[in-house]
Amino acid sequence: MEKQSCPLSHGDESDPLAKLPFWPPEPGSKPALILEAAGKLFLETGYGAVSMDAVARTANVSKATLYAYFRSKDELFAAMINCECRRHLGDLQCEEFARMEIADALRHLGRVFIRMLLSPKALAVYRVAVGESHRFPELAKAFYNSGPNRWMEGITALMIDADRTGKLRIDDPRLAAEQFLGMLRSHRHLRIIMALEPIPGEEQLDAFVDSAVTLFCRGYAP
Amino acid sequence: MEKQSCPLSHGDESDPLAKLPFWPPEPGSKPALILEAAGKLFLETGYGAVSMDAVARTANVSKATLYAYFRSKDELFAAMINCECRRHLGDLQCEEFARMEIADALRHLGRVFIRMLLSPKALAVYRVAVGESHRFPELAKAFYNSGPNRWMEGITALMIDADRTGKLRIDDPRLAAEQFLGMLRSHRHLRIIMALEPIPGEEQLDAFVDSAVTLFCRGYAP
């Protein structure tokens, strides 16, 4: 936990958005309006089902203006995904989890994780990123790195620390992190993403996290 | 485990394919060729990126023939998904897992599960089903019921039995099944589905399952 001081913070390595002439967009400006409209439409119905006409109409801009800022539908889509990723997938304050009881740290992080994962925006980004990952491999990578991978790194660091301090007995910290986050996600995430089930209430989420933490701490007890 | 004799077998309730005039398609017949081509193309690149021209060309049929069997692109897509679901997502023989040691049963089922989940066809179906779930909610349901839900039911039944016979101490069997399958899936499934990582080898998969089983059995030990 010492070496990477804040594994869940935003890094800016190889950011395709940084290359765009306007960035970040002034709130209320045309680019901002366009990105907002694109987010709304693409995330709601996917890449293929959205026309540039619809984006322009929703943003109250003409198509020509749209193309003045984004050279193609692909580029707009990419910019939108990157924008949403950084806005909604990694908002976790860095705190001193290593000093807490391991169960408390996991419970705390787990609650933040599951709430983030099941927020409407994150669900939408997830669905689109998975669905279009074949057509936009670069975006899939950006999505994974800005969201799921940050959590993997943060939890892995916590696992390393828990093992070092003897709180748990963990041979493969990365594997343990996979297991913990996987338990929390579970098939429920799939059902919710496909709208087969509503987003659960707070108490239900907390009970879910508590159960996973208990199982995990017992299973990895020294 | 007694009441549902075989929770992982195929049920035929409310099957949209049964309504089609040809079904099942004669191997080598035009409908079969078309469905095969549709599977190949749709699963590879998603719904929006595939044209009916491409399907006809790939199947070596004319577009008119295609439309003679499937009234629209939507209907073809739906038929293809249903077809693939029943072919690739639930192929598990029913055995007497209840009589085995619980760890052995979980290990056995886990290995089958993870191999099925990470098979190229299942990955492709999964990606498309998630990506198009908003446009085709009925299909999302069919996919979930024919694949993930069968596993949930089978593992839940096993959990109930393990608790009843005192092998484990499980208050919420469904939750426990979620946790077990979630651990196995983990973020690795996401990385593989997005082609950020190759499909792991057999030994790696088995080690993954073993670790999850150990964690699970310790965590739920009586």
Next chain:
DNA sequence: GTCTATATACAGATAGAC
């Protein structure tokens, strides 16, 4: 049943006025 050829609509992208 199966094909070739075509109708019709709409997509993404641009030209040119202001």
Next chain:
DNA sequence: GTCTATCTGTATATAGAC
């Protein structure tokens, strides 16, 4: 920079010959 109007390709779906 922003708009209106339009070009051009291609998609789904069908008509009519064999």
